Amino acid sequence: MRFKTLRDLPREELFAPGHRMCAGCGAAIAMRWVTKVLGPNAIVANATGCVEVTTTPYPETAWMHPYIHVAFENAAAVASGIEAAVKALRRKGRWTAGDTKVVVIAGDGGTYDIGLQSLSGMLERRHDVLYILYDNEAYMNTGIQRSGSTPKFAWTTTTPVGAAARGKVQWKKDIMGIVMAHRVPYAATASISHVLDLANKVKTAAEVRGPTFLHIFAPCVPGWRYPENKTVEVARLAVETGYFPLYEWDHGKLRLNPPSNNHLDKSKRRPLREFLNVQGRFNHLTEEEVAELERELDSYWQYLSKLASISS
Amino acid sequence: MTLPGASQLPIGAVVTEPGSTRRNTTAGWRAYKPVIHDDRCVRCQLCWLYCPEGTIVELRGVFQIGGRKYDVKYEVVYDYCKGCGICANECPTRAIEMVPEVV
Numbered sequence: 001m002r003f004k005t006l007r008d009l010p011r012e013e014l015f016a017p018g019h020r021m022c023a024g025c026g027a028a029i030a031m032r033w034v035t036k037v038l039g040p041n042a043i044v045a046n047a048t049g050c051v052e053v054t055t056t057p058y059p060e061t062a063w064m065h066p067y068i069h070v071a072f073e074n075a076a077a078v079a080s081g082i083e084a085a086v087k088a089l090r091r092k093g094r095w096t097a098g099d100t101k102v103v104v105i106a107g108d109g110g111t112y113d114i115g116l117q118s119l120s121g122m123l124e125r126r127h128d129v130l131y132i133l134y135d136n137e138a139y140m141n142t143g144i145q146r147s148g149s150t151p152k153f154a155w156t157t158t159t160p161v162g163a164a165a166r167g168k169v170q171w172k173k174d175i176m177g178i179v180m181a182h183r184v185p186y187a188a189t190a191s192i193s194h195v196l197d198l199a200n201k202v203k204t205a206a207e208v209r210g211p212t213f214l215h216i217f218a219p220c221v222p223g224w225r226y227p228e229n230k231t232v233e234v235a236r237l238a239v240e241t242g243y244f245p246l247y248e249w250d251h252g253k254l255r256l257n258p259p260s261n262n263h264l265d266k267s268k269r270r271p272l273r274e275f276l277n278v279q280g281r282f283n284h285l286t287e288e289e290v291a292e293l294e295r296e297l298d299s300y301w302q303y304l305s306k307l308a309s310i311s312s
Numbered sequence: 313m314t315l316p317g318a319s320q321l322p323i324g325a326v327v328t329e330p331g332s333t334r335r336n337t338t339a340g341w342r343a344y345k346p347v348i349h350d351d352r353c354v355r356c357q358l359c360w361l362y363c364p365e366g367t368i369v370e371l372r373g374v375f376q377i378g379g380r381k382y383d384v385k386y387e388v389v390y391d392y393c394k395g396c397g398i399c400a401n402e403c404p405t406r407a408i409e410m411v412p413e414v415v
Contacts, residue, residue, distance in 0.1 A: 024396030
């Protein structure tokens with residue numbers, strides 16, 4: 001059963017307040033909705049990252065689920081082990097908790113860079129695990145260092161802006177392409193600005209048997225340099241300018257979700273400038289650099305439209 | 313806060329109380345506090361939806377506002393509100409006002 005309106009969404013809060021995430025944190029909105037939709041019967045393996053550091057200041061925890069914190073590189077491997085253990089106990093009739101879902105929560109550093117091998121292994125071994133990536137486009141809690149997810153020309157502390165350098169040199173890695181190449185049954189992108197879409201994707205991904213992947217766009221107030229009340233606005237602009245398209249890869253078919261399904265036509269997308277202008281990390285961009293980002297975005301959309309038409 | 317000794321900790325020093333960050337109120341973080349003007353609220357639920365802390369709670373009941381009747385009402389739990397202002401920014405009817413905290 002899908003959530004049709006906001007009134008259908010679960011009311012029970014399963015992510016305790018009092019955690020130390022920044023005011024206006026995008027990942028906090030993502031975690032709140034992920035835990036609400038998953039319900040209480042889930043086990044969480046959390047890679048090191050913003051969410052881990054801020055939600056578990058010893059001896060406290062914001063989590064209401066059975067929770068394990070593991071290193072950056074092995075969250076997916078640990079979740080694989082948990083899933084195998086649950087399966088073995090169930091086979092022996094000693095698992096009484098019913099249909100428990102094993103979930104990984106990792107940031108972009110723990111997914112794009114350091115945790116990529118364990119994620120790939122988990123997908124390849126076909127563990128029944130839901131992998132949730134909250135993407136804030138840099139290593140934020142250690143002080144805004146660039147990651148494989150940081151977009152080109154973005155300022156970070158390790159990709160400074162000045163006469164010799166213009167922010168990050170490389171393009172953002174296409175993590176969804178890597179995941180889809182593992183022929184997973186279900187993978188999707190979601191944004192904290194489109195909560196109903198996000199909730200339905202968490203639900204679908206939790207119900208599908210086998211490895212599933214969710215890429216959640218979560219803006220970061222200190223790292224992206226925008227006022228803290230604009231988090232949802234920035235996330236919405238990312239979707240509406242086409243910078244972060246919402247789509248799902250469902251058993252070999254690529255489907256664009258509203259509002260991104262209209263964005264194959266470039267004129268339906270808002271100008272990329274609107275997304276870049278609200279963020280301080282893009283303050284230094286010149287007209288040519290914006291044009292370069294726009295060209296890359298167009299070619300990304302062409303790739304997506306090919307993928308959608310081939311698979312349908 | 314007195315910390316437990318090494319022999320008093322559970323094995324693996326696991327945290328045994330779920331949701332225990334509730335002990336830590338974050339009210340002191342904010343400079344502005346959101347105030348919901350109920351007469352302007354149209355119950356779109358967006359503030360409740362987007363609050364990163366889950367501090368906007370939904371109350372059930374019968375609420376008579378002017379000539380209109382609603383079955384829900386939204387209120388802020390000020391113990392945990394960090395004052396980010398997302399609720400006020402997203403509110404379509406500008407029913408949420410950010411008021412400076414006075415010490």
